[in-house]
Every structure is written in structure tokens, then in C-alpha cells.
Amino acid sequence: MNLKRWFVVACLTLTLVAEFLLFRAQQTRDAARTELFSAQVVLHSAQVELADLKNSNAGLQAAEISRLRTLNQIITNQLLEARSSLAELKTEYEQTADHLVTARRALKLQQQHIQEVEMEKSKVVVAGVAVIQQNRCNENLRQIDLAKQEWALDRNRSQDAIPANRDLLPYLKNGILPTCPGGGIYMINSVSEFPVCSLPGHGLTAQMR
Ligand SMILES: [Zn+2]
Secondary structure, X not given: OOHHHHHHHHHHHHHHHHHHHHHHHHHHHHHHHHHHHHHHHHHHXXXXXXXXXXXXXXXXXHHHHHHHHXXXXXXXXXXXXXXXXXXXXXXXXXXXXXXXXXXXXXXXXXXXXXXXXXXXXXXXXXXXXXXXXXXXXXXXXXXXXXXXXXXXXXXXXXXXXXXXXXXXXHHOHHHOOOOOOOOOOEEOOOOOOOOEEOOOOOOOOHHHO
């Protein structure tokens, strides 16, 4: 075998090795490509999942926000209704309080009127009692005066004579010297004078004799 043939064989062998190495490199590249593709697929699906998750989360958040808004609106409405009711109650209370004040004033006026009427009645009663006592006292004094005149006639006494109480008893009703119903003290005096009572307003006048 000459050198030229050895060279050809060597070149063929090198070519085969190179072909083989190229084939392996292509295989490795294809495998890498496949792996890359798989990785890209996984990445894509992960991205899709992430987007879904984001969307889903956003949806949930939106729903929660919507629910909270609705709840807030309901609570706000209830609060407004409660405020309105409270305002109505306050007005009603104020009106009732005004009525109560008016009623109390009316009651007070009524009580004052009743007191005035009672005072007037008691004044009238006192005045009536005073008049009755005055009339009775004057009647007593008239009886005593008559008794004095009879005593002076019977005993032939002068007009200046002053009888003792016991002197007059026979000429008085039931033999008793009457007393003033108002608590006044009597002074018999002389025959010519009127008997008098110590109370003001009690006493005989010439017309009564
Ligand atoms: Zn009297």
C-alpha cells in the first residue's frame, strides 16, 4: 500500500469520525432544542396559570369589593333611617315636653285660682262668723240693758246706780249672765249707760235700745 492510499484511507477515516461527531452534535442540539421547547411549553403554561391566577384573584377582589360596597350602602341607608327616626323622636319629645310645660302652667294657674277661691271663701266665712258673733253679742248686751232697767225699777234705783252681776241674774234668761261669743269682756256700767263689750264693733247704739 502506497502513501497515497494510506492518505486516502486516513482522510476517509477522518471524514467518518467527523461525520459521526457531527451526527452526535446534531443529536445533542436536537435534544437541547427539544428540552428548550419543553421548557418553553412549561413556561408558557406557567405564565397562563399565573395570568389565570391573577385574573381569578382580581375577580375575587372585585367581588369582595362589590360585596363590601353593597354592605356599606346598606349600613349607610340604615344609619340614615336611624338618624331620621332619631330626629322624629327628638321632635316628638320636644313637642311632648312643650305640652307638658303648658299643662303644668295650666295646672299651676288652676291651683292658684282654687287657692284664691278658698281664701275668699274662708274670708267670707270669717266675716260671716264675725257678723253672727257681733249680732249675738249685741243681743246679749240688749238683754243685760233690759235687765238693768228692770232691776232699777224693781229696786227703785237711780240712773247712776251700777248693779252687780248677781243683781241682774233674776232678770236674765235661765238666770245666767250671757257672755260674748267672740270672747269679749262685758262692763255692766250704770243704769243710764249702755253695757259694753271689749271687742271692737261689738256694742249697742241708741236705735237698738
Ligand atoms: Zn262682744
